[in-house]
Amino acid sequence: MKEIIIATKNTGKAKEFVQMFSPLGYEVKTLLDFPDVPDVEETGSTFEENALLKAETISKLLNRVVISDDSGLVVDALNGRPGVYSARYAGEQKNDQDNMDKVLRELEGIPTEERTARFCCTLAVAIPNEASLTFTGTCEGVILEERRGEYGFGYDPIFYVVEEKKAMAELPPEVKNNISHRANALKKLKEQLPAVFKEGN
Numbered sequence: 001m002k003e004i005i006i007a008t009k010n011t012g013k014a015k016e017f018v019q020m021f022s023p024l025g026y027e028v029k030t031l032l033d034f035p036d037v038p039d040v041e042e043t044g045s046t047f048e049e050n051a052l053l054k055a056e057t058i059s060k061l062l063n064r065v066v067i068s069d070d071s072g073l074v075v076d077a078l079n080g081r082p083g084v085y086s087a088r089y090a091g092e093q094k095n096d097q098d099n100m101d102k103v104l105r106e107l108e109g110i111p112t113e114e115r116t117a118r119f120c121c122t123l124a125v126a127i128p129n130e131a132s133l134t135f136t137g138t139c140e141g142v143i144l145e146e147r148r149g150e151y152g153f154g155y156d157p158i159f160y161v162v163e164e165k166k167a168m169a170e171l172p173p174e175v176k177n178n179i180s181h182r183a184n185a186l187k188k189l190k191e192q193l194p195a196v197f198k199e200g201n
């Protein structure tokens with residue numbers, strides 16, 4: 001089976017990449033399989049900058065094609081926050097429950113029509129001795145007033161997906177993996193897959 005390396009330590013993302021790449025005949029390896037690889041500091045101010053940082057750093061270390069994912073929740077009423085700080089919004093411990101509580105607190109008293117938001121995902125592909133590629137996908141929604149559903153990770157329980165009329169965490173994986181920001185970025189990447197994963201990469 002062909003192998004693909006995703007430069008992530010996030011177990012929620014890792015699970016989704018396995019679900020999305022397996023049907024294409026790829027075995028997914030993540031940084032959870034390479035425990036010695038150091039953390040890449042996410043110093044960029046955009047999803048694209050951070051995705052490139054992660055993919056290019058790990059690709060150089062392993063001398064392999066590497067894909068990374070930088071993603072997050074952009075809330076209009078919070079001037080785009082948490083944005084690139086989504087993982088650590090409530091602190092370095094990267095706790096999903098604390099992050100959701102912080103967003104809900106900051107939106108207290110804000111009416112539904114002003115609670116618009118979107119998930120964004122940029123996938124970067126770093127290829128040894130070639131220029132990197134990036135692909136971006138989004139998913140539009142509204143921030144709920146309380147949690148709904150058990151699926152997914154991160155902010156999924158408080159993100160109402162306009163297209164599906166359900167919270168992201170109420171959508172089973174096969175549905176989320178077809179409509180999410182990550183799925184939409186991956187659809188663009190897939191069109192380039194044969195070129196990226198040519199013999200030798």
Ligand SMILES: O=c1[nH]c(=O)c2ncn([C@@H]3O[C@H](COP(=O)(O)OP(=O)(O)OP(=O)(O)O)[C@@H](O)[C@H]3O)c2[nH]1
Nearest residue numbers: 008009010069070071072073086087153154155156
């Ligand atoms: O409800 C959600 N559903 C999603 O589908 C989703 N995708 C991203 N996020 C949030 O955005 C952060 C990414 O930050 P991020 O790209 O820096 O990743 P990370 O630090 O968690 O892992 P790594 O890939 O960098 O190792 C994550 O932690 C989550 O809080 C999501 N929340």
Ligand SMILES: [Mg+2]
Nearest residue numbers: 010042070087
């Ligand atoms: Mg990160």
